Amino acid sequence: xGQPYTPTPRTRVVREPDRGVYDRQVAYQILDQGFICxxxxxxxxxxxxxxxxxxxxxxxxxxxxxxxxxxxRRLDEGVPICLTVTLLDGLVLARSVFNHSMNxxxxxxxxxxxxxxxxxxxxxxxxxxxxxILPGRWDDSRQPNEKELKATLVLRLPVDEFSAKVRSGPPIxxxxxxxxxxxxxxxxxxxxxRDPISDPRLQPxxxxxxxxxxxxxxxxx
Numbered sequence: 001x002g003q004p005y006t007p008t009p010r011t012r013v014v015r016e017p018d019r020g021v022y023d024r025q026v027a028y029q030i031l032d033q034g035f036i037c038x039x040x041x042x043x044x045x046x047x048x049x050x051x052x053x054x055x056x057x058x059x060x061x062x063x064x065x066x067x068x069x070x071x072x073r074r075l076d077e078g079v080p081i082c083l084t085v086t087l088l089d090g091l092v093l094a095r096s097v098f099n100h101s102m103n104x105x106x107x108x109x110x111x112x113x114x115x116x117x118x119x120x121x122x123x124x125x126x127x128x129x130x131x132x133i134l135p136g137r138w139d140d141s142r143q144p145n146e147k148e149l150k151a152t153l154v155l156r157l158p159v160d161e162f163s164a165k166v167r168s169g170p171p172i173x174x175x176x177x178x179x180x181x182x183x184x185x186x187x188x189x190x191x192x193x194r195d196p197i198s199d200p201r202l203q204p205x206x207x208x209x210x211x212x213x214x215x216x217x218x219x220x221x
Contacts, residue, residue, distance in 0.1 A: 010110055011163040021164040030105045030164055031056050033217055034085040035133065035191075039063065041081045043074055054083075055129035059159050061109065062116070062125040067153040075155055076115040083109040083157060091187040094171035095180040101167065103186060109162045113155040125154045136211040191217050 003024035007013075013020030021027070037054045040047065048071060054063050061083065065072045075081060090103035116122045123144070130138040144152070171184050193215040196208040 005162070007163050008110075008161050011108060011161055013163055013165055016165075016167075019165050019167050021166050023164070024159075024162075026166075027107045027159070027162055027164045028056065030087060030107045031061070031085055031159075032132070034087055034107075035217070037061075037063070037083050037085045039075070039081055039083050041071075041075060041079050043071070043079075053129060053133060054085075055125065055132035056159075057124065057128040061157045061159060062128055062154055063113070063157070064126065064129060064152055064154045067151050069153060072153050072155065075113045076153070078112050078114070081111065081113055081157070083111075088189055089168070090189050092167075092171045093184055093187065095173045095177040095182055095184050099171060099173050099177070101171065103168050105164065105166045107162060107164045109157065109159055111157050111159075111161055113157045116154040116156050119149070121156075122149060122152075122154050125156065126152070134211060134215070136209065140209060140211075193217075 005022045005024050005027075007020070007022050031054075035053065036051050038049050038051050040049045042048070050071060052063050052065065054061055056062070063072075067073075084106065086104055086106040088102060088104050092101040092103055094100050116125055126144060127138050130141075170186060173180075173184070196212040196215075198206075198208065
């Protein structure tokens with residue numbers, strides 16, 4: 001079942017409004033399949049955009065980095081931020097150059113991030129980050145020690161103000177261009193994992209786990 005959401009004036013899609021999707025479940029499906037988000041913010045009038053890994057737990061997104069990071073510390077000061085995630089699904093080849101496009105799914109989240117100070121929430125957030133990228137790896141790895149936890153800054157961003165935008169399907173040409181003599185259609189794109197490469201210092205007889213040999217970013221895989 002979907003979870004309809006009423007967009008704010010800041011998150012309502014203006015360009016190609018028919019592609020706007022205001023459903024929390026759809027937005028979460030996109031966020032859960034993505035790898036990297038981009039976080040935009042201002043520092044003394046200078047725009048910055050940081051690419052970083054992220055994870056989701058319920059209605060919160062988590063990002064992390066070095067506790068010494070000046071930029072991450074600035075985010076913790078409550079500055080407005082814009083977080084985006086985009087999945088590219090295909091190249092759309094139209095008959096005219098002007099109408100070429102891409103099939104994609106994207107999410108924009110607006111808000112303010114805060115540092116996670118509670119130890120248990122911090123560990124849960126780091127686990128969410130790990131499981132988001134590689135389900136099963138957290139329990140198969142050494143857990144963070146106190147020194148590592150202290151050196152890591154985790155930020156929480158509530159998914160309160162957001163929107164998704166989706167394009168799918170074939171090219172849309174002008175009526176007079178459908179008779180133009182060229183190929184038109186879609187080149188589907190997807191991320192595919194190759195066979196794992198073992199560390200040269202791996203203990204003898206240690207085989208790659210199933211989550212590595214059968215890794216996929218496809219939903220429900």
